Amino acid sequence: MIALASFSKPLVIVNFKTYAESTGKRALQLAKIAEKVSEETGIYVGVAPQFVDIAKIASETSIPVYSQHLDSVTFGGHTGHVLAESVKEAGAVGTLINHSERRIPFPEVDSAVRRAKEIGLISCVCADTASNSQTAAFFGPDIVAIEPPELIGSGIPVSKAKPEVVSDTVSFVQKVNKGITILCGAGITKGEDVEAALKLGTEGVLVASGIVRAKDQREALLDLVRPMMSQGRL
Numbered sequence: 001m002i003a004l005a006s007f008s009k010p011l012v013i014v015n016f017k018t019y020a021e022s023t024g025k026r027a028l029q030l031a032k033i034a035e036k037v038s039e040e041t042g043i044y045v046g047v048a049p050q051f052v053d054i055a056k057i058a059s060e061t062s063i064p065v066y067s068q069h070l071d072s073v074t075f076g077g078h079t080g081h082v083l084a085e086s087v088k089e090a091g092a093v094g095t096l097i098n099h100s101e102r103r104i105p106f107p108e109v110d111s112a113v114r115r116a117k118e119i120g121l122i123s124c125v126c127a128d129t130a131s132n133s134q135t136a137a138f139f140g141p142d143i144v145a146i147e148p149p150e151l152i153g154s155g156i157p158v159s160k161a162k163p164e165v166v167s168d169t170v171s172f173v174q175k176v177n178k179g180i181t182i183l184c185g186a187g188i189t190k191g192e193d194v195e196a197a198l199k200l201g202t203e204g205v206l207v208a209s210g211i212v213r214a215k216d217q218r219e220a221l222l223d224l225v226r227p228m229m230s231q232g233r234l
Contacts, residue, residue, distance in 0.1 A: 004120050004142070005064070005093035009181060010228040011044040011204035013066060013124065013145075014211050014221070015096065018050060022212045027053040028060060030211075033218045035063040043225045044204075048096055051082065058091020066124065069102045070095040072111030084115045094122030096206075098136070100147055110139045124183070124206070130168035137176035144173050145206040147185035163200055170201035188224070189214075195227035204228070 014034055016022035022030050027049045038045040046064040049057055058065045071081040087095060097112045098104055104112070109125060116123040117140075124143040127133040133144050146169040166184050173180050181204070184197035189210030197205055207224065214220035 004117070005122050007046070007064065007094075007122060007142075007181075008044045009203045010198065011046065011181070011183070012221070012224060012228075013046045013048060013096075013183065013204070013206045015068065015099070015206060015208040016047060016049040016053070016212060017068075017101070017208050019209070019212045021217075023050065024053065028057055030217055031057040031061050031063055031065075034221060035061045037218060037221045037225065038063065041222070041225050041229055043228050045221070045225070046094065051087075051090075054087065054092050055090040064093045065091055066122070067092045067095040068099065070097055070112050070116060070121070070123075072108060072115045074115075084119050084121060088119050088121055092121065094124060094142075096145075097123055097125045097141070099126045100128055106135060106139075109136060113139045113141050116141075126185070126206070127169070130165055130172050133169040133182075134172035134176055137173040137180055140177065141180065143181045143183055144169070145183040145185050146202075147206065163196070166197060166200040166202060189220070191223040191226045194224050198227060 031047050034045045034047050046066050048066040048068050054065055067087040069082055070084055073081045098109045113123045123141040125136040125141040126145045126147050127136045133146050136144050170182055173182055182202045183204045183206045184202040185206035188205045188207045194205055211220050
């Protein structure tokens, strides 16, 4: 097994999804903004661009790059699948798994986490409920991100709308493995949302439209990381 890439806490992972604001040249521009914010604040910021943008961003920035998905396939005839080795060779250090917009069955989540570990990629498994977060924890990912799908892109932060989902996730996951990092996602757009998430026991956030589609992406990201700066690294 190859050594795992490292990350510090608290952390932010920005999911680029397939927004126009984070595609191609704009993806690289946003990655450079995130890189600069990370350098200025000392907060770990990772980005999850579309697959075709991974190599470009990884080669032209020093920011940690995550793929948006990973299949458990190995070398062979698997047309249309995402091979772990290809993602890593393109420059990724980690991967999202089971995002609500790219869900896979739990056995496949387990297999994808195993493949990520085999080649040293950080695995961030997304879950929609506290109980599913606990199930995900049994697969041994590095990170679990709780994201109720009905709040994704809503601008209504889960850390405020459904704080019990976040606190229950923290409790359930830690019962399985206290070494797993827990992130909060869905509707996170402001620093106060992050502050609420941290108070509930999480160690960072997984964000998307709140940064990607912001009029001022740099200021939006700075606003998110400020509560982390006051808290200090964990």
